[in-house]
Amino acid sequence: MNLEFTAEEKAFRDEVRSFIENNYPQNIERAAVQDDMSPEDMTAWHKILGEKGWSVPAWPEQYGGTGWTPTQRYIWSEENARVNAVMPLPFGVAMVGPVIYTFGNEEQKAKHLPGIKSGNTWWCQGYSEPGAGSDLASLKTTAVRDGDDYIINGQKTWTTLAQHADWGFFLCRTDPDAPKPQQGISFILVDMKTPGIEVRPIKLIDGGYEVNEVWLTDVRVPAENLIGEENKGWTYAKFLLAHERSGIAGVARSKRGVEQLKEIAQHEMLDGEPLLQDMGFATKISQLEIDLAALEITELRTLAGEQAGKGPGPESSLLKVKGTEIQQRLTELTLEAVGHYGTPDFRSFPADGSNDFPIGPDYAHSAAPTYFNMRKTSIYGGSNEIQRNIITKMVLGL
């Protein structure tokens, strides 16, 4: 039993580190909230990685995966977090891609996988509806077969970054009379330029527009866009959610977040000393670091299991719950740390371009919006309560 990287793993780390140093676009920094970045900036690194052949490391090699071990993928995410890299969005790479190569036909693979790898096709996820959140299987959007097409009608919501999307994957009800709601659902790929689709951005509590309502009115989609079998979509949807949860722990990024929090607490003063020296605040940071260490080793144990041939199981629910709790706690503490200058709304700052009289330190601007925004993490991807239900069923056997 050891936590050491092997010589090969260390060599791999050096290789990816130097690739990142030499190729990561220097002008692209992560914005406080995603929609403050241009779509070009959000996909820039994805496109570079696509050319290098590193954009979909977890995929099977025959579809363009790198063949890296879980440990190498862990090293890869650590190294990217070191530079706070804006990583490929998950909707294509981690969600629909695996569904397509696992359940799609050859035409669908040939048509869609290259654009996901290259970063040229932007995907969005049409799952949630106003009446179907945690109870996803109660979704009402319908797809009715009409000759060689489906006609889709309904409304999706919380569709992340759909305003930029070229394609979407949608769960639609194709058999309203199925005995169980899970049995009448199909998984359909939709070109977002199809007539009848309207994307309406939703303003979130951080002031940004990260998610959308997607209205579908008589949207005519070729039947060849159906993935797998009709009415079997729930199986594919669940497969996707398990994939989505692995890596959701965000350990590498949270580690970087802790370092940033410490830097802030080193600048902020309390009784003439850095806030970091205050036993009360330092204890909160230590607790966060300790919990993060526990999460990290738990994730490494899961990775080791994966390396030994066990697929991502219900442990990924644990990683999701604890990972998001830590991500949220990090943003709470950052907002606490910045004190008064958590209050001004940076979106309202005078646009005179003058830096002569800056409003508070730069690091304070994103503290409140990030805190507000990150409340989403315990809600999305299956709320943390739903994750507990999954563990109840899959681990406790109840």
Next chain:
Amino acid sequence: MDFNFSDEQNMVRDGISRLVREQYDWDTRRAVIASESGWRPEFWAQLAELGMLAAPFSEEDGGFGGGAVETMLIMEEFGKGLVVEPFIPSVVCAGGFLKHAGTAAQKEEYLSAIIGGEKVFAFAYAEPQGRYDLANLTTTAKKDGDGYSLNGHKAVVIGAPWASHLVVTARTSGGQTDAGGVSVFIVAKDADGVSLRDYATVDGRRASEVYFENVSVPGDALIGELDNGLPLIETVVDEATAAVCAEATGAMQVTHAMTLEYAKQRKQFGVPISSFQVLQHRMVDMFMEYEQSISMSYLATIKLDEDEAARKHAVSSAKVRIGQSARFVGQSAVQTHGGMGVTDETAVGSYFKRLSIIESEFGSVDHHMRRHVKLTAAQ
């Protein structure tokens, strides 16, 4: 990166697991802790015979070439059965001092007897005024001819009633809380001037208040360097802390399983209480605490042989996390058992009590949090 155990380690785990399952059932343990001596010397002899007391020692020290991982595996299984026998005081602590700093003669005389089970040690380090500060010592050892004369009072010395010998920390120079001036001695329990007040502990073990009054020990009773014993003590206590962390994971696993079983059987409102989501989620939280405790037990164990800062950082991280988990899992188990959880008749109460004491053993959550904060600031 590797979380697998070697074949030899798996054999240790399987062997100890079978022994605890077969010989440490709940009723047997109850009878043993209620008996006059409070332990089973014959069980100890059996552990020695099976080579379990040799598991964490190198071959040149008379062991099987194992180390901290073997201790972890043994203590995890001990935790599952709430084994009271003094593996940590005698093997991990006394054995640890001898392993790290014993002379050839000391190893010859004591370590082989610890491994053979003939000599049983207790570790007398805590004092009434010192809380968890290992250097806060009023017990003194004054130079006296070729040897030393010990005076003082050691608090809650676990396993002392069963011990033949004690490892004692004492001040040989400096002020009461100085890092320098601390030394470590081996003292026979039957030496003149040693007196004990024995008692039972709330978690089923036995301990003593130990008093030293002009106790003469020879010069070769000193383990390690004179006046510079603190780093050695910290090393050994960190190893013992990792061991008690492993014990906690074993106890938590059983506590969780027991709670799940009870919830499935207990009916209220006409249905098993395990069908209530509020209890399901609490049991999920117990499971998550347990899983993360396993991770931290691994981390502490793996880092024991690294440099001092890394070792202390990992051990304190683990003890904080496991102390918090032990409290949550123990309390949740009692709560889920309802009235049965607070009776003396159910096993869950005993697991809760042991977990509650583990919380503060070798330093409370607050103590290790402070150490973590200081180590972080020093980085």
